[in-house]
Amino acid sequence: MSRARVDKGETKLSIQEYFAWAAELALQDAVLEKKDFDGQGLAVTGAAYPHSEIYSPEVVQDLGFSPSLTLRSDAGGMGGASLLYQAGMAVTTGVVDLVLCLGADTPMNITTPGAVRTWRYETDLQKPFGMMGPNSQFAFILRRHMHQYGTTAEDLGKIAVTQRSHAMKNPNAYLKTPLTLEQYLDSRMISDPIRIFDACIQVNGGLGFIVASNEKAKSLGLSDHAVKILGMAESDNFFQGSMLRPDITYLGIADSAKKAFEESGVKRSEVDFFQPYDDYTIAVLMQIEDAGFCAKGEGSRFVRDHDISVTGDFPINTGGAQLSSGQPAMAGGMVHIVESIRQLRGEGGERQVKHAKIGVATGIGAISYGNSLVDSMTMIFGKE
Amino acid sequence: MSVSGESKKYEKALPEVNPVTKPFWDHCKAHELWMQFCESCNEWIWYPKAWCPSCGKRESIKWSKMTGKGTVYSYTVIRQVVDNSPAFQSDIPFLIGLIELEEGPRIYSNILEKESHIGDEVEVVFEDVTGEITLPKFKKKG
DSSP states (O other): OBOOOGGGTOOOOOHHHHHHHHHHHHHHHHTOOGGGGTTSEEEEEOOSSSOOSSOHHHHHHHHTOOOSEEEEEOOGGGHHHHHHHHHHHHHHHTSOSEEEEEEEEOGGGOOSTTOSOOOHHHHHHTGGGTOOHHHHHHHHHHHHHHHHHOOOHHHHHHHHHHHHHHHTTOTTOSOOSOOOHHHHHHSOEEEETEEGGGBOOBOBEEEEEEEEOHHHHHHTTOTTTOOEEEEEEEEESOOSBOSSSBOTTOOTHHHHHHHHHHHHTOOGGGOOEEEOOOSBHHHHHHHHHHTTSSOTTOHHHHHHHSOOSTTSSSOBSTTOHHHHTOBOGGGTTHHHHHHHHHHHTTOOGGGOOTTOOEEEEEEEEEEOSSSSEEEEEEEEEEOO | OOOTTOOOOOOSOOOOOOTTTHHHHHHHHTTOOEEEEETTTTEEEOSOOSSOTTTOOSTTEEEEEOOOEEEEEEEEEEOSOOSSOGGGGGGOSEEEEEEEETTSOEEEEEEOSSOOOTTOEEEEEEEEOSSSOEEEEEEEOO
16 A cells, blocks of 8 residues: 655555556465466456556456456445455356456556546536535535434544554554544544545555355365355445435445345354445444444444454454555455455454454445445455 | 636536436526426436436426425535546635425535535525536525
């Protein structure tokens, strides 16, 4: 994760280099070789920079893979989760046995303003009024959350401060200077009531993971190394209330978490850590509610009453996640998946959650017109 | 070379008008707020769509005039330009509301006030920003 500040001695790499680096680390981790993926699957998230509609063929050629299946996601923050879901279906149905899932993006390399185009309704009906993308969207959501439930900046500050403390224990994190609640409260407003420390920090970066069928994992001798998907569900264009007048304090996690928990048979009380997609602090708080760890509107009280650090009773975003380790734009949704895998394997180092056996991660993406976010995925992982 | 009295070039983000949204912008140019209505569902549709997102019919969509009155459902005060026209910088701080119109739909637009509150009653005003585009904005009622 790098801000590509060459003036500060930071590395500035291209997206090609991040894809290659992520692929190398994923293969090393599984002790597999590039040729093991011939005739298998390759999955890539989208990229904000360089923006390219036809993209997976480019990555396939850049890396020299000859897959018999390519998967791609355009679900923004849900992109990583979407690759996992698609790859899971591909190995379950037997189309392939293995899928190498890669995400990389280089938003810090954008030199042309307007190089990133978004969806039609943002261009036509949000930007002309001066809306500033997700900063503004989450400001509307947070304003309602405060209005309906009495949520305060202090509650959100606790999330920001705790995640920073986790990033300080994560060698791959970008922000590693301590953050205090006072500093959080003093930080400047960017889209009132959203402060700068409520928002994730964009970085260049790359991540990867490998999805295998149970049989393939066994034949490769990777069963002990692998983490199991116990339940997984997607819910898009969810609205609480009516489509025309939804309650914007809800995310589709309210629906996808319900299904994923039902599928897995896991109880909320059995969850050892939670890695909710964190483009904003309020998104974390909303997902504690929507995933059913407390009642709607009681997220603030939950955060106040619980220790959400890695040594606490409800560890959240144990590697600092996007708020502090960084958001590699369209690959940001990979962060929560990779951290979940690390934790369940006991590879969390200083930030390891003790005896972690079951973890929940989410992906949410794409700002809506008039609702919260469009896409939501809940993933429940386990380790024997 | 600029001609004396010529209006300054509008440098902020502008919508790209397409066949689906054209009626909306045409009505705005005439200083009227119109939205789509599904005669099959008996419900409004907003933003403009090519079929009714409730019933999935295309022919049942008609355009209809709104009163332009509503209340503030939520709002934000913009204090930093991010991924939008740098020209917005000179307006900072400015307000954007998610306005719930009295007919039901919610629209994002500017609230032309120094401050706002959830529940404030507002009404539409029209700003001719270019020869082609008129933006519907809102101010406190009364």
